[in-house]
Structures are given as structure tokens and as C-alpha cells.
Amino acid sequence: MTRIRVFLLITLLFLLVFIGLFFTVLPSIVDKQINSVTGLGLLPIDSKVTQLHEQLIIADLHADSLLWGRDLNEWGERGAVDFPRMRAGNHALQVFSAVTKVPRGININRNKDDSDNILLLALAQRWPWSTYNNLSERALYQASRLQDMAVNSKGDFQIITHRAGLKEFLQRRTTQPELVGGILAIEGAHALRGNMEYLKKFSAAGYRMMSPTHIVDNAVGGSAHGWIKGGLSDFGRQWVKAMNQACMIIDLAHSSKTVFEEVLDLTTHPVVVSHTGVKGTCDNNRNLSDTQLRQVAANEGLIGIGFWSLATCGDTPTDIAQAIKYAIGIAGIKHVALGSDFDGAVAVPFDSSGLIQLTQALKNEGLTSSQIKAVMGDNMLKFLLDNLGEESCYLAQVSAL
């Protein structure tokens, strides 16, 4: 064998090993590293807090778990939320959000739309070919994954898609405490690819919430982390009307300041800010000002407080509780909820099974039991009972396809 042949053989072997690693262990290594559970600042739990925690119906406005190829029916060795951990943490309901595109070098200040990290993840996890250059297909694929997991849960996980379905879920939970639920959302309307027809397809796939933007500016409008950070485009104004008409909840997380205000002016429905911090405890470009907190309260909307360090400027349960307490002080108790950002490429102090840590931290901050009940889930449930549409609203979208 000539030297060249030996060299080619070795190169081929390296390539095969690399490809093997890329398709098998790489996604799980990345997932484990960037969706870590740190255990920092954990608190001793009082017996009274345990009693209170058991009475809560806990709901959370944002998790990005659908990105990571995990089977959420299994207790995960990585990441922060899945159905068994929800059961262990008395966590009833989770919004699962689809991420369809993020740039390389992602930061909270200024990002260009010139790269696509989700493509790598899609390739490594062997998503269908149709998802490789089509953001709408990426959203539809992530919805189909959650639908499959619901089927495989044998009735212990339910996707909630309309108001009566939520009532039925809450009723079933009184006799079936292992039942946990999910709601589908999309992070950034670039998933529409500038085509409003996709709103109907997303509705048919079970999506019930969408934000105008994610990390970069898009055809709807500016992101808080975008290059220009502008307002709504004409298409964006149409999008707000179409979302209202389609009984889809608008999520202003990640919106530029101008988009935030323009959507609040235009929308005829209350909005959420699904995962955010507050400038009052953590002053950075990711978080809401006091004025914005008041604007959401005036809209009868809901603010989900995040669990990660860019939201709280800390990394403990106490830091999260302090941000929640501050938001209540400005927006009022009815308008504050949880927006963990579990599995959103962030480190969190506890996972879904450890939510009692937050109950304890809120108690330590002086919140009453009824305030804790409201923030941990009741506010979100009431918001959804008021703002999810009836089934007929979504069926109308499907029949218009």
C-alpha cells in the first residue's frame, strides 16, 4: 500500500468517526452543557411550604425543550423539564415553544440575520429534509414531535389547544394527578416566511401563541436584540390583526421597544411577555422597564419572569423571587407569572422537579400564600381561560386551509 493510500484511509476513518460523533453524541453534549441545572443557592424547605406547594397548580409560560431531541416521556439526564420531572415538581402545565432560527454568536444587544445555528442542530438530530431550508417546516416538525410524545404518554400528557380543553384538563387533574399538559408556541414570526397562510397551518398543528420576533429583526418587525430594532412593518400590522382573528396569543418577549408599543396599540386582545426579567432588579437590554410592566398590566396581559441569570442578574431561587416581587410591585399581582426559559440554552438553579425551591424563595421574600398561588400558576390559568379561543375559532382556521 502506498503512503497516499494509507493517508486516504486514515482520513476516511477520521471522517467516519467525526460523522458518527456528530450524529450521536454532539447534540446531547451541547444540550447538557448549555441547558444546565446548577443547584446554586438552594434553600432548606419548611414543612408548611411543602404543604402549600402540594396545593398549587403550577404553570409556566416558556420552555424550548422541543429543540433538543429528548423524549419528554423520559426523566432526562440533561436539560430542565420533561413530563416525569413535571410530575415530581407538581408542575401541571408548560408552554413548549418552537425555535426556528438563531444566529451564531447570539447576544442580547445586537445580532445580524446572517447565520443559522438551528440548521446544525437539525442536521445532527436528523430532522426531516424539508426542515433544512424551510423555517415553517421546522415549526411544524417540532409540533409533530410533541404530538407524538402526547400519543406515547398513554393519556398522561395532554396538549391543550382551546378553552374547553383547558377546563377539561383541570377537571381531569383532580382525579388523575399524574396528568401534565402542554401548550404549543412559536418563538418569532419569521417562521411564517412572510406568508400569512402559514398562520392557518400553525393553528392546525396546534400552535396557540407566537411572538413577533426572536433574536433578529424579521419581516414582522424589530427584535430587542436585532440590528435595527425598528417597529412593525405593514406585514407586521397585518400579523397582529391576523393573530387576534385566529385566537392566537401574542407574546412580546424579545420585541423591540417600538414593536412592543405598536402591538399594544393595535391588539384587541391581552398579550403575554412569556419570558423576561425586569430592569428594576436587572438592568439590561433583555428586560422590561417599569413603564413596559405598567403597559402590559393596562392591557390585562401577563408577564412571565425568567429563571436564568440575564433575567435576574443572579443565579439562585432567591434572585428569581426578588424579580417576581419587584414585578408584582409595579404591575400588580394579577399580571405576574412564571416564564422559566427551561431548556432555552440557559443555566437555571433548579429543574422542573425542584420548583418547590421557588415556592420557598417567594415565602422567604414575604409573599402571602395567595400571592404565591397566583404567581405560580393561577394567574396563567385565568389568562388562558380568558384568552384561549373556543375550538370553533381554530377549526375555522383549519377549514380555511
Ligand SMILES: [Zn+2]
Ligand atoms: Zn426566548
